[in-house]
Amino acid sequence: MRPARLTACIAAAAALTATVGLTGCAEKSDGKSGGGDGAVTVAAGDNSCEVSPKEFKAGHVRLDIENKGSQVTEVYLLMPGDRIVTERENIGPGTRAEVTAEVKPGSYEIACKPGMKGDGIRQSVKATGKGAVKALDPRLAEAVAAYRTYVQQQADETLPLAETFAQAVKDGDLEAARKAYAVSRIGWERTEPVAESFGDIDPKVDVREDGLEDGQEWTGWHRLEKSLWQDKKITDADRKLADLLVKDLKDWQQRVGKADINPTSMANGAKELLDEVATGKVTGEEERYSHTDLVDFQANVEGAFRSYELLKPVAAKNDPALAAELDKQFEALFTLLEKYRKGDSFVSYDTVGKADRKELSDGVNALAEPLSQLAAAVVK
Known part of the structure; x- marks a missing residue:
């Protein structure tokens, strides 16, 4: 960790946002660091996305990203069909971020999304060669296999919970549907980066109203959330949306076992969950309607921890100081979340005050910075 830079990043976020929720802050540029040997540099502006080189060797590829614009941005490496290889969100103006990914030979796009909206400004890139990567450490192979099992298990366990939620909606039982809502999302939230890698499932089941693209119909959990808590009624349209949610989640359940999972995608996925x-x-x-944010919060952190836990044997050998810091920060964040427990769930998030939200934000920031280094640690 770099505490001074992290503190400055948090302070900047506090000045920009009323609730001190913005995190994932990248290392502030000092004007000296650059792409480095073998890195693909990405200069993201408000109206530009400059990539160099646009052709690079397949294998372990490091993106060195600098946000030269005035807005928070995010950068994606995409396969054809907008399947996500890796991404890095919340890159503040004037800051840098690095992400390491395992890239197979082929054609890709790098997308910069100023304001973190839309399809982004895109550049075509190509990975060449045979994609030779050193033989996978048996411990990493075991980690990937175990994580694949975990992801499938989460999807399998989510489906019946979602069916219970959908049935309550179809029955017109407002209270039962409210009770079933948050728990039906836990498995999804634990493994969301894997679902997002397919490109087309997440916008159907988990998009918020302000995340809709032009012409996109609003479907999924959050559309139903609005009906249950804001509108306080269930319509015939909601009943159809409940059936559609189950259909889309069955699609996710069937496809998740075919996801492209490797050690770097696991590590990057953990950071994405933060x-x-x-x-x-x-x-x-x-x-925003149900105020069940802390249920999702816990699930995201649990999913990130599972990735780290599986990768830890290699990460701890390659970078013991990083592993020690991650152990410390995961424990601190889980302990902090326990303050907000209520029975077998959590308090409503609208009862959590500004000071407590800042404490939670600081805990996330303290974990996110070292977690961003995990991918590089496992491929040393």
């Missing part, structure tokens, strides 16, 4: 906490849960934006 970004999810930062941009949606700490701010209260994710569950």
